[in-house]
Amino acid sequence: MITDKPRGLRAHLPILYPAVTLMVFFVIPFGIMLAVSFFQREPGGFYTTDFSIDNYGNLFTALFGRVLAFSIFISAFCAALCVAVGFPFTYLITRMRRRAQVVWLVALVSVLSLSAVIVAFAWSIMLSQTAGVSNLLVWLGLMETPVSWSPGFWALTCGMCYIAFPYTVLVLYPPLSRLDPHLPEASQTLGASPVATFFTVVVGSLRSAIVATLIMVFAFTLGTYLIPQILGRPQHWTLSVLITDEAIYRSNLPFAAAMSVFFMVVSLALVGLTMLAGKTRKPAPQ
């Protein structure tokens, strides 16, 4: 471990690059957004420099509250779904032979090359009445008439999970592949069935990885604004849609900025709470 503090400009040079990058790409844009959120909108124009908290006051409407709650709910729901399906899926991949693992991972990564637009329209066609999977079910005799499932809540869920699933697997893969294969074997020799082993040992020992993945997928899906517009009904539009609407179509940049800042604070608070809850128990002091 390096214990000496760096001295002089030369020793500080290596940390200059990340510091500058962080400033230019994250701190400055966020600072601008934060500043704009206190500005005054100029009807018919842009905005004027000001310091008013009216924009934040305007947030407390039933519509904003409902959209905020739905955004958080759908992201948390998709995160839970992705991890619930992705964790056993990734576990099975890591138990495969090397070559099979590569094939599966390459197939998953190739999904990432599809843009959200393509994914959204593909799902809307697949779930449509005229050309969707319900026709297949009618042909198989499982349904009476073809129906339209898009737009709707489940269509939106499908689209969002489809986008987030490869990331889920890629984040879970390293900790799962590092899991000592003797751990599940040990629990079996101790009398645990394969199912009990999976829940008590595999899930148990990877708790922090699961929480980290939940947070990652949650944060990732919070930002989607295209998929809800294509696969969801207006009541399924997320806060990202509302912000885009406000900023681009109504040119109310200060209000959009205030929404963004508030959204971010709420999300961060939720992430913090999840981390606190998922923290592994502290070893007892001796």
Next chain:
Amino acid sequence: MAGLDFKDIDKRFGSVVAVRNVNLRIPHGRFVCFLGPSGCGKTTLLRLIAGLEQPTSGRILLEDKDITDQPAHQRNFGMVFQSLALFPHLTVEENIAYSLRIRKKDAAACRRRVDELLELVRLPGYARRHISQLSGGQRQRVAIARALAIEPRLFLLDEPLSALDAKLREDMQLELRMLQQRLGVTTILVTHDQREAMTMSDLIVVMGTDNQIHQMGSPLAIYRHPADTFVADFIGTSNLLKGVYRGGRGEVAVSGKTLNVEVMPAGVTAGSAISISVRPEDIFVVAGAREGENHLQGKVAFVRDVGSSVEIYLDCNGFQIISQSTPKGRPAVQQGDTATAVLPPSACVVLTA
């Protein structure tokens, strides 16, 4: 009493043979070591017993009941893995009580049993610690306690001591052996360390690189009467001399010399090629070139004096003889001197394979 039986066990991984044609009976209540070089299939054999692998062919019987198809979690065996495989997210107590919790034992009974086991492995007061807070030797003990929690029908150990340093390993060998004697549980230990096997076991099963069992017997029987050259070479140090049986009362031609052996196994005919194995501690070395029965003259190539014992490496016209003696019986020879090795006929064991 019946024990564990292997009947014609074969195990292949694809085209690789891991265990070949194993027929074995392990008596109840004994400490048995599977001993062999790496890759000989000893760990596979242990995993077959545990139910973590399925044999390609053959049956495994425990107390005359076929357990070949029984899944691992229904066998009630305790196993200690080479990596120990302690659950990192659980405390010492939770690790040890894992098998009891799975069997839905009540909390009070679990706590009593954990305390009992911690006492047994001499770690009282460690229940609430995390695995990461323990030293290598302590983890070892927790792994042993965890495997013993349900009073297993068989206690299986896969090179559990190999990660410990030499001193601790020797201590643990004694401790483990005395623990097994106290509990009387049938125990199978896999190791590549012949000293460890000799220290701990009632019976040693020697496996070779051909993935077959070469010999099974008590440690001293195997040491004194190895079945073949592989066992003679693998267990302890052995002087192996190739020769031809001349006939008569055990006369063997070894590179221009004639050696007498006391016991010639039945069925060896004059003219057949054999090997003679002599343990270093049975060979005397005297200074100077002497003549006599089973005297081999040579030059001292090296003297290894480690204080507790002295080994003399003698170069005898192309083959090497290693002699071992106590410091008191050390012959007066130095590196480069001419000396004679004396091989008592009674110490010469004839091997036909």
